[in-house]
Amino acid sequence: MEEKSIIIGCKKKDRRSQRAFVDQYSSYLFGVCIRYVKSEFDAKDCLQDSLIRILNKIDLYSEDHGYFKGWISKLTANQCLSFLRKNNRVTLIELEDTEEIRTEEVITKKLELEDVLKFMNDLPEKYRIAINMYVIEGYTHKEIAQIIGLNESSSRSLVSRARKLLAEKFEEKKSIINEAEKGRVIDLRGGKNIKIN
Amino acid sequence: MENKLNNTEKEFQNLAQNYRPELAIDDIWNSIEADLPNRNRRRYFGLFWFICGVAVAGVIALGYMSIGSTDDVSKVNLSSIPKINSESQVEIKEEVQKDNFNRKGENPQFEEDYIKAESQESISVIEKTTGANIIQKNDGINHNDFNKMAYDNLMKVQDIEVVKVNSQEVSTQEVLFITNEIQNSKISNYNNNKQDQKRENFRNAKDEIAQIFGLPTMLISVENNLLPSIELLLTAYEKQIIPQKKESWNWEYGLFTGVNQNYTTYSLTSNEPTTLDARIGHERGRIGSVTDVRIGKRSQKGYSIFVGVGHSLIVDSYRQNERVVSQNLITGVNEISIDNNGGVTSNIGDLLVSEIDDVDISWNRIANNYSFTIGGSVPFAAYKNLNFGLESSFNYRFFGTTNGYYFDGDKEYITKFKNADYHPYKSSGVSQLTIGIPISYKVGAVELVLLPQYRFGINSINNNYSFYNQKSSQSGLQLGIVYWPQ
Numbered sequence: 232m233e234e235k236s237i238i239i240g241c242k243k244k245d246r247r248s249q250r251a252f253v254d255q256y257s258s259y260l261f262g263v264c265i266r267y268v269k270s271e272f273d274a275k276d277c278l279q280d281s282l283i284r285i286l287n288k289i290d291l292y293s294e295d296h297g298y299f300k301g302w303i304s305k306l307t308a309n310q311c312l313s314f315l316r317k318n319n320r321v322t323l324i325e326l327e328d329t330e331e332i333r334t335e336e337v338i339t340k341k342l343e344l345e346d347v348l349k350f351m352n353d354l355p356e357k358y359r360i361a362i363n364m365y366v367i368e369g370y371t372h373k374e375i376a377q378i379i380g381l382n383e384s385s386s387r388s389l390v391s392r393a394r395k396l397l398a399e400k401f402e403e404k405k406s407i408i409n410e411a412e413k414g415r416v417i418d419l420r421g422g423k424n425i426k427i428n
Numbered sequence: 429m430e431n432k433l434n435n436t437e438k439e440f441q442n443l444a445q446n447y448r449p450e451l452a453i454d455d456i457w458n459s460i461e462a463d464l465p466n467r468n469r470r471r472y473f474g475l476f477w478f479i480c481g482v483a484v485a486g487v488i489a490l491g492y493m494s495i496g497s498t499d500d501v502s503k504v505n506l507s508s509i510p511k512i513n514s515e516s517q518v519e520i521k522e523e524v525q526k527d528n529f530n531r532k533g534e535n536p537q538f539e540e541d542y543i544k545a546e547s548q549e550s551i552s553v554i555e556k557t558t559g560a561n562i563i564q565k566n567d568g569i570n571h572n573d574f575n576k577m578a579y580d581n582l583m584k585v586q587d588i589e590v591v592k593v594n595s596q597e598v599s600t601q602e603v604l605f606i607t608n609e610i611q612n613s614k615i616s617n618y619n620n621n622k623q624d625q626k627r628e629n630f631r632n633a634k635d636e637i638a639q640i641f642g643l644p645t646m647l648i649s650v651e652n653n654l655l656p657s658i659e660l661l662l663t664a665y666e667k668q669i670i671p672q673k674k675e676s677w678n679w680e681y682g683l684f685t686g687v688n689q690n691y692t693t694y695s696l697t698s699n700e701p702t703t704l705d706a707r708i709g710h711e712r713g714r715i716g717s718v719t720d721v722r723i724g725k726r727s728q729k730g731y732s733i734f735v736g737v738g739h740s741l742i743v744d745s746y747r748q749n750e751r752v753v754s755q756n757l758i759t760g761v762n763e764i765s766i767d768n769n770g771g772v773t774s775n776i777g778d779l780l781v782s783e784i785d786d787v788d789i790s791w792n793r794i795a796n797n798y799s800f801t802i803g804g805s806v807p808f809a810a811y812k813n814l815n816f817g818l819e820s821s822f823n824y825r826f827f828g829t830t831n832g833y834y835f836d837g838d839k840e841y842i843t844k845f846k847n848a849d850y851h852p853y854k855s856s857g858v859s860q861l862t863i864g865i866p867i868s869y870k871v872g873a874v875e876l877v878l879l880p881q882y883r884f885g886i887n888s889i890n891n892n893y894s895f896y897n898q899k900s901s902q903s904g905l906q907l908g909i910v911y912w913p914q
Contacts, residue, residue, distance in 0.1 A: 253453060253456060253457050257453055261451055262445075262447035262448060265449070266444060275456075279460050282456070286465060347443045365431055366431070366437050366440060369431055369441075371431070401436050
């Protein structure tokens with residue numbers, strides 16, 4: 232179903248269009264949620280709330296709001312921020328044992344999706360939000376300031392520090408790869424050596 | 429403006445934005461479907477009422493047009509206003525309602541010409557009588573205002589003072605024409621010898637005047653030197669410049685919508701107070717909606733009668749969020765005694781047991797009512813364009829659906845139901861008496877109305893075999909628009 236048809240159908244509260252919307256955008260929106268709230272469980276909650284919110288507010292959408300994905304992404308990000316404010320806590324993600332990373336894979340990787348999620352998860356919450364909004368979602372400082380409730384200069388320094396932290400993560404990753412190329416087994420998750428043969 | 433990102437950040441952004449994890453979409457859909465907006469029924473419902481309104485209005489309009497087409501053209505459409513200024517100049521203001529002719533499907537131009545000719549003839553009579561300079565104007569003054577204005581002005585031409593006593597009470601009514609000295613030289617030049625034919629009618633002047641004013645002939649006294657005036661009056665009357673003095677009733681069409689606050693009262697029909705007590709303080713009326721479409725007839729004085737159909741949404745709710753502690757006596761070991769030898773004796777007796785329940789109940793019951801209405805209203809005050817009235821009507825629910833919860837008296841618990849399931853609420857036959865105070869603001873043929881109302885439930889909304897009677901009354905506020913072409 233085309234995006235335009237889905238939007239028109241959802242505005243008419245047509246069930247099939249709503250279902251098509253959920254089919255088509257859930258995965259994308261879940262990607263937004265997981266970047267903000269870290270925990271998969273919480274991200275699913277946020278996703279459901281976001282879907283309901285979007286479909287209830289879809290009458291308000293017009294092309295003036297920019298492209299549709301951007302609009303729903305903003306609503307979802309706002310939903311996630313509300314969730315974080317409401318719960319007022321930093322969620323910690325626990326890695327499972329089965330996620331052990333093999334040396335060969337580490338060596339061949341540059342920057343991949345898992346790294347993105349891991350970097351995001353490792354960042355303190357406020358920096359994670361800042362990176363999400365500025366680097367990934369493409370919000371301006373003005374928009375970030377409005378959404379988070381800061382002034383623009385605070386937003387600039389927050390984003391600046393977050394980018395610095397992210398850059399450090401990239402450097403860390405680079406050094407890990409270098410070390411790995413020298414024959415060391417590295418656990419990317421903790422950034423520490425597991426075993427050296 | 430795009431944010432400035434370095435290459436690594438761009439790569440980072442690209443990867444993050446294209447992250448598409450696999451999800452159990454069916455599970456997500458099932459968990460949100462109930463909360464999604466579904467306005468299809470509401471939309472169709474609104475459409476239904478819109479079509480009903482248009483259909484009713486169309487039928488009435490057709491009926492009105494067919495009735496209008498049987499009227500005498502000159503009576504329906506001619507409206508001329510003589511007006512005198514200080515120089516005794518008379519202006520005749522003519523309003524020709526072309527639309528009425530167009531609707532008749534006849535030759536509109538012919539009708540218009542005919543009316544103009546009729547009007548011109550009437551004007552010429554007055555000109556001849558008064559010697560005044562008559563100017564025709566199409567100033568939009570409506571037909572109904574004409575009667576009084578025309579009469580008053582004609583009296584001014586003759587410089588006659590008209591005194592009407594208790595004009596609303598025919599039995600005690602008296603019209604007294606008092607002649608002053610005729611100062612207007614143009615009037616004094618009137619030569620009644622040239623109007624022999626008309627003069628014959630003057631002998632019956634009292635009857636004619638009595639007819640005009642709807643009075644007994646015996647109450648009319650006419651001075652001889654008033655005959656020219658009477659002739660003028662009769663001429664205008666015969667030509668329908670002065671319409672026959674009678675109360676006219678015009679159609680009105682109204683659409684009202686607003687909110688209502690429901691009040692529910694219960695009374696037992698059998699001795700089961702416990703189950704009813706449980707509801708008091710928890711079950712109460714909530715705010716619903718009300719919409720009425722009306723048609724009726726209204727007099728020039730503002731009295732009206734109307735019929736209509738309406739829809740109302742009546743909402744009840746039950747909210748209980750509390751810890752309920754109930755105490756019961758049960759039989760059990762209530763005492764244990766140990767004697768000096770270590771023997772243990774237990775006594776069986778009453779034990780007071782407390783049960784603690786954390787109750788969290790929240791539900792609504794929604795009744796859709798479709799009803800007929802018949803009623804009337806009377807005006808009682810007016811201020812500028814604002815009119816205040818009092819109205820009363822009788823509503824009869826001819827169909828209704830109820831969804832939600834009901835209290836099952838046999839099982840003593842609350843049961844959820846849909847209209848198609850068993851439930852104790854009536855689907856028809858519920859009556860209400862309504863009183864209201866319409867406050868209207870008139871703009872041309874349209875009135876904007878604010879209507880505070882109270883609807884008193886006459887009979888029970890649940891079936892007779894229930895162990896209690898449940899009556900439903902509402903207070904509400906409606907906004908309405910009424911079209912009242914005069």
